[in-house]
Amino acid sequence: MGEFAPQEGNSGDVKILETFLASNPSVEYIRYQWIDYSGLLSARIATKSFALSLGRKESSLTIQSPILTALILDNSFLFEDFEVGQDELFADWSSLKICHYAPKHAMVMCFVKEGGHKDGKGFRRCPRSRLQEVCSSAKGKHDLDFLVGNEVEFFIFDESSGTPKPIDMVANTYSAASINNKYLPIVEEMVECIQNVGIEVRQFHSEGGPGLFEISTEPMAPLQSADALVYCHETIRNISRKHGLHGTVYPNPFEKLSGVGSHMHLSMSRLDKHENFLAGLLENWRALAAFYMPNYDSNLRLKPEERIFWSLQNRTATHRKIKDGHWGLRGVDATANPYLAMTAILTAGIIGLEKEKSLTIKDPKRAVFKGIEDDEAMDLGILYKMPTSLKPAIDSLKAAEELKDALCPGLIDRYVKVKTKEEENFGKLTGVERRELSMRVF
Template sequence: MNILTKEDVLEKAKEYDVKFIRLQFTDIFGSFKNIAITVEELERALSFGVMFDSAVIEGFSQNKESDIYLLPDPSTFVIFPWRPRNGAVARLICDVYNSEGELFAGCPRAALKRVLKEVNQLGYRPQSAVETEFFLFHTDAQGNPTKITHDQAGYCDLTPVDLGENCRRDMVLTLESMGFEIASSHHEIAAGQHEIALKEDDVLFMADNLSTFKFVVRTIAQRHGLHASFMPKPMADLSGSGLHLHHSLWQEDKNIFYAHSHTDCLQLSKIAYYYIGGLIEHAGAFTAIANPLINSYKRLTLGKLAPALAAWSEQNRSTMIRVPAQRENDTRIVLRSPDGTCNPYLVFAVTLKAGLEGIKNKINPPAPLEDNDLHGGFKKLVRTHGLPRSLDEALSALASDEIIKDALGEQIWSRFIEAKEEECERFHATVHQWEIDEYLRYF
């Protein structure tokens, strides 16, 4: 990642003829927000911040908040390559501060920074890579998304079967021009489904990039006349879309999840095992953050290679954690259960906190589940290892987990639960087409 100063940003804005700057941030549900300023206001914004009314930002406050400020992080300065070069548009990601000059309790980026400080104080440097899946759908004459997938291709298919190749290429080229390091991209299993993977980097930088990633992918798709959706399960008969988070911990230039051993065939360190133990211990609670939609739980079902089990394995794709075969500095723990609708800052905050608690309390994980463990019966596995099966169940776990609450902070924790419980109530009060098809003719 590039470390830019205030002076660097002012110089680049002048060099590239930037006229508008979008000061970007997220609400607690992960929606990208922005306030636009002209370049003439850039120096003042970098020095003193920009006041805004958080009452209009869902998740920050129910009442009007005075003296809340967006303070741009200079290291996040990027020019949007799809905008005109004359009078260019750039972005800066912001932290939110209160009038006392402290990070605002409702700021998701601040929550992640608090957890990262705790990790750093123990001498660890966390890194993450991500694999992000999404669908491309056709739009109607008014530009609204339809349920018609852009193609009927399958896993790693090529043109002309993969009709999304040109759109995906433009996404990758745009992301790279903005400083993203792309590991790979390909067509996924389902029709119209795609994956783009980002290379490993520091966690805060990755969270910033993930927020921008979704914005860029949807923008480029729109320019191709398509709609990009990160909805976990948009079609009942197609595979769902996930967000795989690769976790590793480092001390200086050494990956401390790896340990050469003559007795442990997996070559994992005790710290790696404890980290896995912490993730499994707190899986129920952080699932509410990692899988924040009612629709998220249509994806987390056994039998379709979906990560439905709070367990770990090298090969079993039904477990939420997989440990790939690479070792030494490539050793990593892949958390497969989150989906692309989560708030990147909060999902990193809660999963890092869970892993850290595993290390602090030396939580040993259960034995790994192998492929043949699935033959023991789906219902039994769900009872003994299952992740929450609904958003209601996940919210109940979140409400009783003090460790995950501490990672979020009281304000984000309470507002998230309140808003999501209201969402569940609206869902339960709605009569769905399935109920009509199933019951109306008989009762």
């Protein structure tokens, strides 16, 4: 297995930082950010003088090894995997953005190079490096480009009493009544913050719950789309906090209210191969759930044993076909590491393309609210169901040999280890404890 590394010219151009600081003299701090295998956004904050010094010397910011792949969401560690040595953060200055939600701060997403004396992996297990690599490979081998648009759902709620409570507003989806309230200016501030860094917003609206909203962004290349999603989430959390509220993208903040998704629009440039690509997605979708629905409670927002199928302009399908080569992916939620999830999803589709897998599943051509009976599913070629919890998703991933080989067994083995430990730890907690823990970080 060869070394995966950031492409030349994408990460080290300190002139981008110098120009940025000259244009934004109020910035004093740079947040070096990365997302680990638990899905946690982490940051080291450097002064602008130190960031400039590192950039001019083309040096990295060092962190404990292997912090990328050994931290569990409940703040416990896989201590048996800690090694002597260090990991390195390499800033991708092309991702540099001013944090309009945090005065004096800017953020930059990083490539993580793993060190350690026993098992140094370089960039091979870095989610951001791997997403860049899979997109570059798809372009070089297949002349294939992708675009990804995000539907960013989130709840804003009140916890001033010490207990999370839905805010008082009309909850009818899309209704004018649901935005005629004091919370509209807060959502507008979020949208303006996001747009002010060049992330184009298409629209926003209320969803089916008190305090549930959605912001939809323009499609971007996969790496830039994942970066944008990180910025959107931080904006939602910080602007909410500024107004004395809590913003969360956790999938199930209130038991009796709608869940929170992070639906993704994925389009590809090679329309002659779109059915092969979709076949690869559908075949691996159950295993991929370990990446795109990775929280212990992710499945609570779905119907039990939901069927995996595609359908034209059908919002009840796991894969809503909008047109040839353009799909809405409904299962994804915001506890996913967006770089890992997108890497895995694209890899599964490319497997279908390269192996010329046939699209054997037929469109049921109807909305599916009560499920599909076994006989009909068999006639339509619908063979797979969504996993009912994180554990069967992990088991499916471990059994997906083609996907494991394509993604790199070392990456899969460590990811499975992290998520297995997380599933074990969270299984010992009550629903309220799990919800409180996850909403602190998501």
